[in-house]
Amino acid sequence: MAPTLSLLLATTSMALLLFSRAVAHDTLPLGSSLAVEAFQTDVLQSPDGTFSCGFYSIYTDAFTFSIWHSKAADKTVVWSANRGRPVHVKRAAFTLQRDGNMVLVDYDGAVVWQAGGNFTNVQQAQLLDTGNLILKDTDGKTIWQSFDSPTDTILPTQHFTASTKLVPTTRSHVSAGPGIKRRLTLDPDGNLRLYSLNDLDGSWSVSMAAISQPCNVHGLCGPNGICHYSPKPTCSCAPGYVMSNPGNWTEGCTAIVNITCDHQEPMKFVKLKHTDFWGSDQKHLLPVSFYYCRNICMNDCTCKGFQYQEDTSSCYPKASLFSGRTYPTNDARTIYLKLPDRVNVSNTAFPRSDVFDPAPPHLDCNQMSIPPILEAHNTDVEEPKWLYFYGFIAAFFVVEVSFIAFTWFFVLRREVRPSEVWATEEGYKVMTSHFRRYSYRELVKATMNFKVELGRGSSGVVYKGVLEDERPVALKKLKHISRGKEEFQAELSVIARIYHMNLVRIWGFCSEGSHRLLVCEYVENGSLASILFGDKSIILLDWKQRFNIALGVAKGLAYLHHECLEWVIHCDVKPENILLDQNFEPKITDFGLAKLLNRGGSNQNTSHVRGTTGYIAPEWISGRPITSKVDVYSYGVVLLELLSGSRVSELTVGSDAEVDMVIRKLVTMLADKLEGNDESWIEEFVDCKLGGQFSYVQARTLIKLVVSCLEEDTRKRSTMESVVQTLLSSDEADK
DSSP: HHHHHHHHHHHHHHHHHHHHHHHHHSSEETOOHHHHHHHSSSSOOOTTTTTEEEEEEEEEEEEEEEEETTTTTTTEEEEETTTOOOEEESOEEEETTTTTEEEEEEEOOOOOEOEEEEOEEEEEEEEOOOEEEEEEETSSOOOGGGGGOOSSETTTTTOTTTTTTOOOSOOOOOOOOOOSSSSEETTTOEEEEEEETTTTOOOOOEESSSSGGGGGGGTTTTTTTTEEESEEEEEEEEEEEEEEEEOOOOOOOOEEEEEOTTTOEEEEEEEEETTEEEEBBBBBSOOOHHHHHHEEEEETTTTTEEEEEETEEEEEEESSSHHHHHHHHOOOEOOOOEEEOOOOTTTTTOOOOOOSSSSSOOOOOOOOOHHHHHHOOOOOOOOOOOHHHHHHHHHHHHHHHHHHHHHHHIOOOOOOHHHHHHHHHHHHHHHHHHEEEOOOHHHHHTTTHHHHHHEEEEEEEEEEEEOOOOOOOOEEESSSSHHHHHHHHHHHHHHHHHHOTTBBOEEEEETTEEEEEEEOOOOOTTTTHHHOOHHHHHHOOOOHHHHHHHHHHHHHIIIIIIISEEEEEEEOOOOGGGOOOOOEEEEOOOTTTEEEETTTOOOOTTHHHHOOTTOOOHEEEETTTOTHHHHHHHHHHHHHHOOOHHHHGGOOOOOOHHHHHHHHHHHHHHHHHHHHOOOOOHHHSSSSGGGTTTTTTHHHHHHHHHHHHHHHHTSSOOHHHHHHHHHHHHHHHTO
């Protein structure tokens, strides 16, 4: 009896401990609140410690009221009240009011969420061991529960009725239960997966998935992208295409050379064996010869390529290239991509699929945890009281098996091989590798402890790094904690809203303690300043490159000023903040001084911003209101430097006023010369390093824009939209 007595004492002690924790942590009495300022300690916790409920930080100064799995390494969220409307870091509160209403309010008192219904006789809110947050009345009955309104996750014992729906988020979320902790989650890529928790390291692994081969997910790699297994599910661009947004395959790839029906040029076809782009067929021709199919696509300027199946003589001309995939077997399908003859793809690695890895990592179902009370039981003692216990265990086992069987037959409907489980988990990583939060430790490793410095400015230092996926990045480490945090918030606030090919892409951020970093796209050729004015620069920008830089920068600024959901002023446009990629395509960087203004609203919040000497608009110096026209002025100075090949600061040595005065005299002189018929002065004005190799039409257009952009009266100054249109018209006229 000694082992049995010891076991009973241990069980009783554990029960008392769990009871004391439940009283302290699992209930929210009537009239009580949870405050966002104390989000790390002011939480509810289920009696067994599996789940927690409170304010959950989704990014800096933004919180949801959520339930999460406490034992998972990443505190995986299972339910959120306000995932589409985060609350602020100050004065937000979750309250069980004395009238029985349970509400979530933001810093300004606005109600963000509340439990539906007119409740009476409410006693308390409670977080159960199942992960269910409930409202109980004075009779102990449940009158509201979070299980009735799931977000993207179903937990064990939670009912899935005809009216229930799951909506995917940008994060994966959880389930639980005694023994193996599980979750059935609708992930952001549209796949439904069953996850199991590793109690040793708190990590999740995919046990089963509705779609076992992620390359079959429609549009996984975006437009012009091809999904293949090598052996991991991997996205690649079709030959002749480049990735639109590195780090986010949902945006796919864009053509290296854009072809329109207005300008015909010699074309060719590139053969991709065992490859197909599902859908987007212009027509289906059967049976036809290969050459007939080829001529159909060649003579149609909207045709992007064609698929031809030799075994059936089937022809499928493609209006677009979407949902591309390759096959590890000798599939009869072959795609012929239509590309301009001048596009060289001889050194391009064509996507190919290998077979799955023969021994990928998978879930070992034999390593299931055994309840400690079973291991300690003496099987030689046959006592009737243990029959109740075994009956309970048997009942739980039936529930667990039923849950798995439901998932197996109604979700999966077929056996998933270990290699396929691994493939679907890797495929999910493909979808979630874009913009995210990085830990400081990750970035220290990526930069080899910030070894290679790329540059520095007033807001911080930029270092080169390489992420775990071997992607090169530029890390902007903001200095001065108080000031750096404000600049960090200013930049971070526009990240989710801005994407343009002429703006440097920001892939993620780090905000830990005093560390504030931005993880940005690495641009190969450095800044325009280093190439245009650098003493050791071996690159000479020709006229076409300079004109394209002027056009690209104008497009980027026009996007900021006119196309964003928010009105964005850069406030520090200069050659140092214009980077050039491997094709010398410009990308504007450094939004440390950028400010977001409501359209038509006050612009007083930019009064403390300071730009760079030589590029500052006159109204800025005199303290007049700042608008997007300050960027137009700075752009005009950049144009002046692109044309002349010299810095404006070299015009004079002195104060801002002196530089401004010299620029004014130069603009007046250029305006006078433009009115005359003599154009010989243009060659003297354009950078002599070009040796006279430039377009007079385009040069005259750029000089006119310099005069227009540097107008002292902001009302007469051009807009960036009009600048873009002028440059496009000049480019067409010169062809």
